Amino acid sequence: MDALVNTGVQLVLANAVATWQGGEPFGVIFACGQKSAFGDVAVGEIACSLPLACAPGLARGDELVIDGVPYEVAAPVQPDASGWVALQLRKLEVGASHG
Structure with missing residues (x-):
């Protein structure tokens, strides 16, 4: 049941497309540039x-x-109990190594 609900949410709310390890593309809910109540850049921007x-x-x-x-x-x-995960991301510079 969770998989069916997750697929429905993903199809309706996805606003970006992601890939991981060269696999098939999938929809994600992506947010960039969030600010804290004080106007500075929030953790997990x-x-x-x-x-x-x-x-x-x-x-x-x-x-x-x-x-x-x-x-x-x-x-x-x-991940939460339904298998969804909210990730904090950092943009990588093209050509930079990470680890």
């Missing part, structure tokens, strides 16, 4: 939500490509 089944094994430090732009997973990956 770049965020992405997705069903972890789309990227099994995804972990902190891995690269996720969203709309053709590489991002590094900047915090531990902790």
Whole structure:
């Protein structure tokens, strides 16, 4: 049942397309440039939500490509009970190594 609900949410709310390890593209909910109540840049300025089944094994430090732009997973990956995960990301500079 969770998989069916996750697929429906993903189809309706996805606003970007991601790939992981060169696999098939999948829809994600992507947010960039969030500010805190005080106007400074909030922690997790770049965020992405997705069903972890789309990227099994995804972990902190891995690269996720969203709309053709590489991002590094900047915090531990902790899915909720339904299998969705909210990721904090850091944009990678093209040609930069990560780790």
